[in-house]
Amino acid sequence: MLTVSMSVNGRKVSRKVEGRTLLVEFLREHLGLTGTHVGCDTSQCGACVVHVDGASAKACTLLAAQAEGTEVTTIEGLAKNGELHPMQAAFKEHHGLQCGFCTPGMVMSAVDLLKRNPDPSETEVREWLEGNLCRCTGYHNIVKAIRAAARAMAG
Amino acid sequence: MYDFAYHRPASLEEAERLLSGASDGTLIAGGMTLIPALKQRLASPSDVIDLSGVAGLSGISEAGGAIVVGALTPHAAVASDAVVTARVPALAALAAEIGDPQVRNRGTLGGSIANNDPVADYPAAVLGLGATVRTNRREIAADDFFTGMFETALEDGEIVTAVSFPVPDKAGYTKFSNPASRYAVVGVLVSRGPAGTRVAVTGAGPCVFRSAELEQALAGDFTAAALDAVTVAAEGLNSDIHASADYRAHLVGVMAKRAVAACG
Numbered sequence: 032m033l034t035v036s037m038s039v040n041g042r043k044v045s046r047k048v049e050g051r052t053l054l055v056e057f058l059r060e061h062l063g064l065t066g067t068h069v070g071c072d073t074s075q076c077g078a079c080v081v082h083v084d085g086a087s088a089k090a091c092t093l094l095a096a097q098a099e100g101t102e103v104t105t106i107e108g109l110a111k112n113g114e115l116h117p118m119q120a121a122f123k124e125h126h127g128l129q130c131g132f133c134t135p136g137m138v139m140s141a142v143d144l145l146k147r148n149p150d151p152s153e154t155e156v157r158e159w160l161e162g163n164l165c166r167c168t169g170y171h172n173i174v175k176a177i178r179a180a181a182r183a184m185a186g
Numbered sequence: 187m188y189d190f191a192y193h194r195p196a197s198l199e200e201a202e203r204l205l206s207g208a209s210d211g212t213l214i215a216g217g218m219t220l221i222p223a224l225k226q227r228l229a230s231p232s233d234v235i236d237l238s239g240v241a242g243l244s245g246i247s248e249a250g251g252a253i254v255v256g257a258l259t260p261h262a263a264v265a266s267d268a269v270v271t272a273r274v275p276a277l278a279a280l281a282a283e284i285g286d287p288q289v290r291n292r293g294t295l296g297g298s299i300a301n302n303d304p305v306a307d308y309p310a311a312v313l314g315l316g317a318t319v320r321t322n323r324r325e326i327a328a329d330d331f332f333t334g335m336f337e338t339a340l341e342d343g344e345i346v347t348a349v350s351f352p353v354p355d356k357a358g359y360t361k362f363s364n365p366a367s368r369y370a371v372v373g374v375l376v377s378r379g380p381a382g383t384r385v386a387v388t389g390a391g392p393c394v395f396r397s398a399e400l401e402q403a404l405a406g407d408f409t410a411a412a413l414d415a416v417t418v419a420a421e422g423l424n425s426d427i428h429a430s431a432d433y434r435a436h437l438v439g440v441m442a443k444r445a446v447a448a449c450g
C-alpha cells in the first residue's frame with residue numbers, strides 16, 4: 032500500500048491505495064466520483080477520460096500513483112455554481128447524447144480540444160474524437176454540440 | 187492485474203538502483219503499453235519504476251544538426267513542437283498520427299522504441315532517419331537497435347534517455363492505418379540527408395526494417411516515379427486478419443511513393 036495525494040476538482044485528497052490501483056478506481060471507488068465511466072477497460076473507448084494537469088487522459092490506463100501531485104479534473108468538476116459548463120450545455124441543447132454512457136468522456140475530451148484549438152473544423156473535431164466511442168448517437172450531434180460550444184465559448 | 191511495489195525515483199541513478207535491486211522490476215513511462223499488458227497478466231512485475239519523476243528525460247532541443255528528443259517526451263509534445271515542425275516535419279506528422287489524443291498525451295518516445303511493437307510508428311522514424319538512441323550506458327545506432335519482434339539491443343537495466351535525430355534534407359512518412367487502432371498496417375518513412383538515403387518500413391514484417399531495393403531506386407533519383415519499376419517481395423512479411431503478405435508488399439510500394447511525394 033502507498034499513500035497518494037492529488038487535487039481532484041480543486042479539492043486536496045489523500046488515500047491509501049495499492050500500487051495497481053487505477054486512477055479510475057481511485058476516483059470511482061475511493062472518492063465516490065462515479066461520473067467517470069469504465070466502458071472497455073482496455074484504453075479504446077474513452078468513457079474514462081479525465082484531465083490530468085489540464086491534458087485529457089484515459090483514467091483506466093493510468094495508475095493512481097502516477098497521478099501523485101497532479102491536478103485532476105473530472106466531469107463533476109466542470110459545472111460551476113450549479114451552472115453547466117458551456118460544453119455540457121451544448122451537449123444537452125444539441126442532443127449530443129442518448130444513453131449518456133460515453134458522455135462524460137466525450138465532454139472531457141472535447142474541452143481539451145477547445146483548449147488547443149478554440150475553433151475546430153468538423154474534420155478536426157471528428158479526428159480528435161478518435162479515442163472516444165459512442166454506440167448510440169452516430170456522432171453527428173456530438174460534433175454539432177462541440178462546434179456550438181466553441182462558438183459559445185468564443186463569446 | 188497482480189499487485190506490485192510502485193516507485194518514483196527522482197534520478198537516473200536511483201532508477202537504476204531500484205531496477206537492479208528488484209526481483210523482477212520494470213520501468214513505466216506513459217504506461218500506454220505496460221498497463222494493458224499488466225491487466226492481461228502478460229507482465230507481472232514485482233516492482234514498477236516510474237520514470238516520470240526523473241529530471242532531464244523530457245523535452246526537445248536542437249544541437250549540432252540534430253534534434254534531440256528526451257525519452258519521456260510524450261507524442262503530443264513532439265507533434266506540436268515548433269523546432270520539430272520546422273526542421274523535421276515528417277517526425278511531427280508521424281507523432282500526430284499515433285493512436286488518439288489521450289494516447290499521445292501520455293505515451294512516450296522511449297516507451298515506444300523500447301517496446302518495439304512491429305506495428306508501431308516511432309521505430310520507422312528512428313531507423314528511417316538514421317537516429318542514435320542514447321541510454322544510461324551508451325549510444326546505439328538505429329541500425330543496431332531494433333533486433334526483432336518486440337526485441338531491442340537494450341540490456342537488462344538499460345534505460346533509454348533520449349533519441350538524437352539528424353536533421354534530413356528531405357523526409358516523409360505515410361502509413362496505412364488500421365482503422366480501429368491507428369497502428370500501422372504498413373508505414374514507410376523515406377529520407378535523404380546526412381544519414382544517406384533511407385527507407386524504413388514498419389507494420390509489414392515482424393520488426394521494422396530497411397528496404398534495400400527501395401533505397402537503391404531512390405538513391406539515384408529521389409522521386410516517386412523512381413519507385414515505379416520496383417516490386418517489393420512478399421516473402422517474410424506478415425499475414426494476418428488485417429492484410430495478407432502480398433497485400434502488405436503492395437502497400438509498402440504505395441506508401442513509399444506517397445511518402446516521397448509528401449516530402450514536397
Ligand SMILES: Cc1cc2nc3c(=O)[nH]c(=O)nc-3n(C[C@H](O)[C@H](O)[C@H](O)COP(=O)(O)OP(=O)(O)OC[C@H]3O[C@@H](n4cnc5c(N)ncnc54)[C@H](O)[C@@H]3O)c2cc1C
Binds near residue numbers: 075216286293
Ligand atoms: C489505444 C492505443 C492506440 C495506440 N496506437 C498507436 C499507434 O497508432 N502507433 C504507435 O506507434 N503506437 C500506438 N500506441 C502505443 C503508444 O504509442 C505507446 O505510447 C507506446 O507503445 C509505449 O509508450 P509508453 O510511454 O506508454 O510506454 P510504457 O507502456 O510505459 O512502457 C512500454 C515498455 O517500454 C519500457 N520502457 C518505457 N520507457 C523506457 C525507457 N525510457 N527506457 C527503457 N525502457 C522503457 C517499459 O518497461 C515497458 O516495457 C497505442 C496505444 C494505445 C493504448
Ligand code: FES
Binds near residue numbers: 074079
Ligand atoms: S474505459 Fe478507459 S478507454 Fe475505455
Ligand code: FES
Binds near residue numbers: 132134164168
Ligand atoms: S450516448 Fe450512448 S454511448 Fe454515446
